[in-house]
Amino acid sequence: MEKRRIESIDILRGFVMILMALDHVRDYFHKYSFFFDPTDWHQTNVTLYITRTITHVCAPSFVFLSGISAFLAGQNKPKKEQSIFLVKRGLWIIFLELTIINFGWFFNPFFPYQIFQVMWALGFSMICLAGLIHLPWKYILLIGIVIIGGHNTLDDIHISGNSAFAITWGLLFKYKLFTLFNTHCSIAYPAIPWLGTMILGYCLGLFYTNKYNRTERNRVLLYSGLLFIILFVIIRSFNGYGEPYKWIHKETSILTFFTFMKLSKYPPSLDFLLLTLSFALLFLRFSDYPLNFLTKRIAVFGRVPLFFYIVHIYIIHIVALIAAEATGFGWHSMAYLKSWVLLEPSLKGYGFSLLTVIIIWLSVIIAHYPLCKKYDFYKRKNKDKWWLSYL
Numbered sequence: 001m002e003k004r005r006i007e008s009i010d011i012l013r014g015f016v017m018i019l020m021a022l023d024h025v026r027d028y029f030h031k032y033s034f035f036f037d038p039t040d041w042h043q044t045n046v047t048l049y050i051t052r053t054i055t056h057v058c059a060p061s062f063v064f065l066s067g068i069s070a071f072l073a074g075q076n077k078p079k080k081e082q083s084i085f086l087v088k089r090g091l092w093i094i095f096l097e098l099t100i101i102n103f104g105w106f107f108n109p110f111f112p113y114q115i116f117q118v119m120w121a122l123g124f125s126m127i128c129l130a131g132l133i134h135l136p137w138k139y140i141l142l143i144g145i146v147i148i149g150g151h152n153t154l155d156d157i158h159i160s161g162n163s164a165f166a167i168t169w170g171l172l173f174k175y176k177l178f179t180l181f182n183t184h185c186s187i188a189y190p191a192i193p194w195l196g197t198m199i200l201g202y203c204l205g206l207f208y209t210n211k212y213n214r215t216e217r218n219r220v221l222l223y224s225g226l227l228f229i230i231l232f233v234i235i236r237s238f239n240g241y242g243e244p245y246k247w248i249h250k251e252t253s254i255l256t257f258f259t260f261m262k263l264s265k266y267p268p269s270l271d272f273l274l275l276t277l278s279f280a281l282l283f284l285r286f287s288d289y290p291l292n293f294l295t296k297r298i299a300v301f302g303r304v305p306l307f308f309y310i311v312h313i314y315i316i317h318i319v320a321l322i323a324a325e326a327t328g329f330g331w332h333s334m335a336y337l338k339s340w341v342l343l344e345p346s347l348k349g350y351g352f353s354l355l356t357v358i359i360i361w362l363s364v365i366i367a368h369y370p371l372c373k374k375y376d377f378y379k380r381k382n383k384d385k386w387w388l389s390y391l
Contacts, residue, residue, distance in 0.1 A: 006072075008288045009065055009208075011295050012280060014302030016061040018365055021312050023055035025361040028320040028334075031351030033342055041250070041258040048354060049258060056265060059118045060276040061283075062305070063194050066122055067201020070129060072208060083130040085389075090126030092390050093119050096310070104313035106337040107321075113339055115186045116171065119309070121194035124171075128195050129202060141203040147196030152270050155244055175266045184339070190267040197273060218285050225281035232274040236260065242270035297369065303376045306391055311371060315364055324350060 026033055036043040038052035074082040097119035106113060132140050154173050159166040162178045170176025170187045178185050207217045235242045247259040263272040291299060301308050317334065324347075325331040333346045341347065352360075379388050 007291055007295075007299055008284055009068060010299040010302030011287045011291075012061060012283045012302065013065050013305055014298040014300065015283070016058040017301045017305060017308050017312075018298065019055050020058040020062075020309075021316070021364055021368075022051065022358075022361045023058065024312065024316055025364060026051065026354075026357050028316055028341055029323065029352050029360055030354060030357045031349075034344075034347055034349075034351060039258070039262055041255050041262070044258075046254065051354065051358075053261060056263070056272070057276045057279045059189070059194075059265070060197055060268065060273055061280040062118065063122055063125065063197045064201035064204075064277060064280050066126070067129070067198035067203075068205040068208065069201075070126065070133075070198070071202045071205025074133065075209065079134055082133055086126045086130035086133075089390055090123040090130070093123035093126070093306075096306075097123065101310060101313065104310065104317060105341075107317060107335040108337055110336075111183065113184045113186070113337070115188055115340065117188050118194075121189040121191045122198075124191040125195040125198040129198060132199065133202070137203060137206060140199060144196050144199030144203060147192060148200065148273055149270060151193050151196065151267070152242055152244075173267065186340070188266050193267045193273065197268075197277070200277070214288065218288055221281050221285035221288075225278045225285060228274045228278035228281065232271055232278065235274070236271050242274075243272070244269060300369065300373050300376055304372050304379065304391075307375050308368060308372055312364065312368060315367060319360065319364070323352075 026038075032038070032043075032048070038044050038048045041049075070082075070086060073085075097117065098114060101117075101119060102111060102114060103109070105115070132143065135143075151173070157169075158174065159169045162180065167176070167178055167180070170178065170190065172192045173190050174187070175190060176187045178187075204220075206212075207220050212220075236247070239246050244264050245259075245262050247256070247262070250256045250259060263269055263275065265272055268276075287295065320341075321331040321334045324334045327350060329347065329350045333344070333350070334341070337344060379391075382388060
């Protein structure tokens with residue numbers, strides 16, 4: 001396998017991790033985040049809208065790349081060994097989501113609120129992929145296409161209540177709030193659409209093997225990315241299947257564009273995945289070159305994604321504690337959270353301008369770099385340590 005091929009994947013993963021940090025910094029520091037959705041065209045502005053919308057590419061790209069990595073990691077290994085690893089890693093990631101990651105978001109040792117986010121969907125998808133990899137490649141691809149293209153047929157099915165069936169339906173298909181054992185739970189990332197995303201990534205991994213040269217691979221990436229964009233524009237223009245939010249003509253073209261680009265992420269709609277995955281495909285196509293000064297550093301983040309993900313949550317939240325204390329809200333207003341930070345009534349009025357948010361974000365990224373570089377170096381020097389494959 002060419003080293004360059006791995007590096008292009010790391011560059012994209014590192015890039016979306018950096019963008020992801022911007023979204024999370026905005027959650028904890030932007031003044032207006034506590035009052036309205038930045039994609040709400042009634043209240044937002046162009047700059048704020050862009051800073052939120054561009055981060056939509058993060059979760060789909062991350063899950064998609066995890067599928068590619070799963071394929072590449074399984075090369076020259078028995079299917080049974082691959083399956084066992086995927087199941088164990090999937091369970092481990094779900095465990096992290098509900099413990100260490102949850103604590104990082106809320107700083108509440110009593111865990112009164114659980115939010116099933118991207119790591120839950122990622123872990124579940126790995127467990128499912130453990131079984132699917134035993135099928136022929138073309139059937140795996142077909143399953144991925146059917147899931148991505150067909151899951152919106154279930155949009156109108158809503159199952160209320162806290163029954164086992166209702167909770168299972170939410171975990172798999174629908175955004176849902178429920179209570180279990182006195183713990184409030186939010187399913188932000190229903191798993192099935194994300195499974196389809198990982199499957200497509202897994203199937204793309206074939207083109208990163210020696211069966212295809214760089215020219216052939218880049219042709220597939222380019223044509224697939226352009227096809228996804230064309231399909232997105234066509235399907236979205238009909239304003240029907242593929243996206244629950246309907247776009248409408250507004251008094252200005254920019255507001256009309258805002259409504260056209262308002263797409264469902266929880267769960268991700270067909271339109272949402274077509275648009276965001278087109279970005280991932282085209283990015284991979286145009287980053288398949290030797291590393292330069294900038295991409296070399298971005299790739300460092302991409303080589304240690306789970307480490308970056310966990311550490312960045314804690315750094316952002318600790319800095320938010322300091323900011324809340326310094327602005328008169330008290331550090332305790334950012335601790336012992338019982339719901340998502342943006343929903344905390346005690347934080348209304350807290351926060352900073354978007355420019356300050358961007359400065360904080362860049363500072364967080366700079367602070368992360370030496371930590372990630374050191375950990376990446378440790379991983380490279382200790383490839384024989386089995387437990388590092390889970391981090």
